[in-house]
Amino acid sequence: MRPTAHALTALTALLALTLPLGAQAADPVTLADVPGSADHPVISRFTGSTLAGWGQQDWATTELPNATGAARGDRRQLADPVRAEGKLTQLFYLGPVGKTALEVFRNHQQALVAAGFKPRFSCELKACHDTFFALGKNARGRQMSWAKGSLMGARGSFKGREFPLVMALSPDEGRMLAGTLTRNGSTLELLLYTSLADNAYTDRAATYIEIVEPRSMQTGQVSVDANAIAAGLQADGRIALTGLFFDTGKAELKPESRPQLEAMAELLKAQPGLKAWIVGHTDNVGSVEANEKLSLARAQAVVAALTAPPYQVDGKRLAARGLAALAPVAGNGSETGRAKNRRVEMVAQ
The missing domain is CATH 3.30.1330.60 (OmpA-like domain)
Known part of the structure; x- marks a missing residue:
């Protein structure tokens, strides 16, 4: 049985009453880049995107998908992950309102391929679900700094509603690339994942990029007694x-x-x-x-x-x-x- 127009109006009013105070006044375009952050020189942002999460460590280690992706039968684990060490840069972008996750991903993908990116693993939509969960987005996000503000609903009955901003990736409309990119004689490890930003009501795409640059660790910081x-x-x-x-x-x-x-x-x-x-x-x-x-x-x-x-x-x-x-x-x-x-x-x- 389809709801009447009167019932839909009542439901919308009820949802509005449950929103946090001030949610209706929030504007999704007011989010600014994380203070002190910057795009990585090997890949630019999608036009109009906001760098809402950023982190950089001079020496760190991370695990990235190999050619298989997630372990068979356990989506919480990567199968034989590639362990990369070096300078780690993490970037989380929110795309402009109205731009689809597909458009954002394809633009990144084309730019990377043109730059000589060599994919080791790729997946799209349902095939990405297990590997998305195996990445452990929450653990990765704890190493990053985040912009002030919330992710806002942009359409439908959830327009103006606040959603958490931190690592607002989702398995919906998810697409992933992992592989290597050679620049100035050094081979970088690169991970790219684009999806809906939390849910369809935000009407935005979220993109997470992880780049590991090989470099020499500062050694000799501990003397042998x-x-x-x-x-x-x-x-x-x-x-x-x-x-x-x-x-x-x-x-x-x-x-x-x-x-x-x-x-x-x-x-x-x-x-x-x-x-x-x-x-x-x-x-x-x-x-x-x-x-x-x-x-x-x-x-x-x-x-x-x-x-x-x-x-x-x-x-x-x-x-x-x-x-x-x-x-x-x-x-x-x-x-x-x-x-x-x-x-x-x-x-x-």
Whole structure:
């Protein structure tokens, strides 16, 4: 039985009475970009969109869909996810009122393909449901900053009603891409998901973009103390000294290396019979000859520092060696691996 016009009018009036105070006066176009936020340089926003959520971390890890997407039979989990590390940027856009999720998604998709994007996973509509839930939108949203205000109903009986803004993605009209984009010699991981912004009554699309840029993590932020050095030498015969710092291409120890030098001197004084090689290592950038020279010079700088005041370790107990890139501990194909290979080790003689 279809409701009468009188019944529809009464229902609309009842819904209006249940709205939060001030909801009727709210305007969906007054939302502004998150203060301090910015579009990512590899992908622009859909014209007229608002950057309503934004986050950026210099070093973070995230899980992205592989070619399969969600785990079979468990939409809460990604199947064998791609784990990406590096500079993480998260962007949440609200499209203009009246623009469909399909139009917004297709524009992003075409721009990415034109830029050389290589999709690893893609889905549309019902095929996206499980992978959408496996992403865990709420956990991702907690890392972001959000614009002030609410998502507003723009049409129908819910016009003017407030809906939560934070991660207002939905499985409705959902479309997703995950893959890689190469820029300036670096390969970025990129996730794109567009759907209705919460529900059909908002008459807007929501787009979430996640970009991971490979970069070297700032290493050497923790010095290895005397006990750890002793344990490493006992177990493996060597240990990497993460608290020794040099400028790129130089062999002068930086002042912040002092805690590491103190720990080395403490061990050498506690074990007067210990003799050690101080061995410098580099990545594979540059010629072998230059890296041999640099790695040896850095090892010699450490020996010189330990045998001089205030440490005054007997020079006969230490010998410097340089191995350039001949003994890597990680692949040199990425900046993360190269950072691990640039190190100075203490090796028991």
